Amino acid sequence: WDLGAPKVDPLEPENVFMFLTGPLPGLGAPCMRSVIAFKSPLTLTYCDSYHGGFLGAEIKYAGYDGIVIHGRADSPVYLYIEDDRVEVRDAAHLWGLDTEQVYHALYSEIGGDRFEIACIGPAGENLVRFALVDCSYHRQSGRGGGGAVMGSKNLKAIVVRGTHRLRVAEPERFRAAVRQAYADLETAPGALDFRRYATLSGIVDDSEKGILPTFNYQQASFEHAANLLGVVYEERIWLRNAACMGCSIACSKMGAIRRGKHKGTICDNVEFETTGTMGSNLGFTKAEDLQYASHLCDILGLDTMSTGVTIAFATEAYKRGILSRDDLDGIELDWGTADAVHTMIKKIARREGIGDLLAEGVKRVSERLGGEALKIAMHTKGLETPGYEPRGMPGHALGYATGDRGGDHERSYMVHYEARGALWQGRPVDPFAREGKAEIQIHTQNITAGNDTLILCHFANEVGIETAIKMLNAATGFNLTEEDLFTVGERVWNITRLFNLREGFTRADDDLPVRVKEEPLPDPRVKGQRISQKDLDDMLDDYYRLRGWDENGVPTEEKLAALGIAARPDRG
Ligand code: SF4
Structure with a gap:
């Protein structure tokens, strides 16, 4: 919000591109990832996109919480970071290489694989609007075109090595929370399933x-x-x-x-x-x-x-x-x-x-x-659209419509409730009902966004939120509760909403594909299902009201004040 000018072309030098780490990577907590953030050349919205691997920890070891990249180099470069040593190096010899070739070239150039690398392939160089950033050898930040933003800056790769020790506020409490997190994972059926069959x-x-x-x-x-x-x-x-850092x-x-x-x-x-x-x-x-x-x-x-x-x-x-x-x-x-x-x-x-x-x-x-x-x-x-057909899951579809980086399953995942029988507040959920879905969607969005600030892998859901907060509090000295993390998530949703409103998005953009609205599904369990424009409008009305936004989807002054957010799109 502060670093990027409004309505900037995402592929122009004014767009800001960030590698960010969150509070816990590199400390021994399991399943920690890191994130890139930028204005998307694909959607023109705010965008963040997460990746596993080891990069976030290495950035921390080098002494940074994140790397913020402005401007554009005159010719291809890569960014070399070794603790305090930061150099912008020529990358003419890397331009045109695919991601595997970049890893091999850089490993031999800088001496072994002691460095963590993030890079783009030819798609990023060619400004394909859905080009990805590849981190730690094929852990990708895939969504939204971050690779094109790197390409627009002539930035082929970043290379990071850090040697600093990280400290936590309360080591004993932190170690106990980490032990609990690993114990949670060791016995969780979902974790065992991921280990054997991936996703x-x-x-x-x-x-x-x-x-x-x-x-x-x-x-x-x-x-x-x-x-x-x-x-x-x-x-x-x-x-x-294979595993990301510290992931069992x-x-x-x-x-x-x-x-x-x-x-x-x-x-x-x-x-x-x-x-x-x-x-x-x-x-x-x-x-x-x-x-x-x-x-x-x-x-x-x-x-x-x-x-x-x-x-x-x-x-x-x-x-x-x-x-x-x-x-x-x-x-x-x-x-x-x-x-x-x-x-x-x-x-x-x-x-x-x-x-x-x-x-x-x-x-x-x-x-x-x-x-x-x-x-x-x-x-x-x-x-x-993601890999879940939404017509038989109206609540999930509402998540696509309101997604702050576009229709997305990572922002809120209602598949458990609408297709897999999970209970909501102890009650079964009618999969095809429209009523009541906005409430579940908002809860799911907020808790997911709060969780994403940690930055805990979504596949590690078996690390209970309680354990995750214990790790966070012991590492930082904070004293947050689950309710606080929920509020953090709500702040995220309001701030990204303000960002997108500032970019010119309106209620009309909280939409679904024409096919989802007009073509009924032919398949047996979901036969005849579609989300009509009226269904969507009704769910959006509920959603905005429950979020404390006006009928156009603009956060009200009262809601922003309650969340301690000062900026409004009309005020900048
Ligand atoms: S569950 Fe998979 S993606 Fe998530 S941190 Fe572990 S190895 Fe990485």
């Missing part, structure tokens, strides 16, 4: 529940879902687990494609979201094909989710005659055509031919094509 154990279940995006969200179940389960990767691709879950995998034309490709694991947006959504029937598509995105520096949804859009547009074969440079896109998708991924990263158009993301492409294209464009505020 890929629920694909068939989601398909049966009618929440798995398929064929550009034309349906919500996929007959080949079982081919994309974790157990298939376990048997055919994964070789060992170790949900990440390293593996190798061992059959087919991409045999021999060393890779990490496909995530659930990649499966929902790029697997079933593109009709992939073989794990190896999806694995290779994901690998291409990793090394070229593309968000798999936006890439999958964008290519799914192009596929449907081609099948409906909105795009011609010539438009697609002769590529025969169809559901399940892995080679065509792999080629398209490379074209997007290089902005080559049709890739130059698709690199703009679904919103801009559909607006350029107009007409029927607008009806099949799956995005909210420009962010391509």
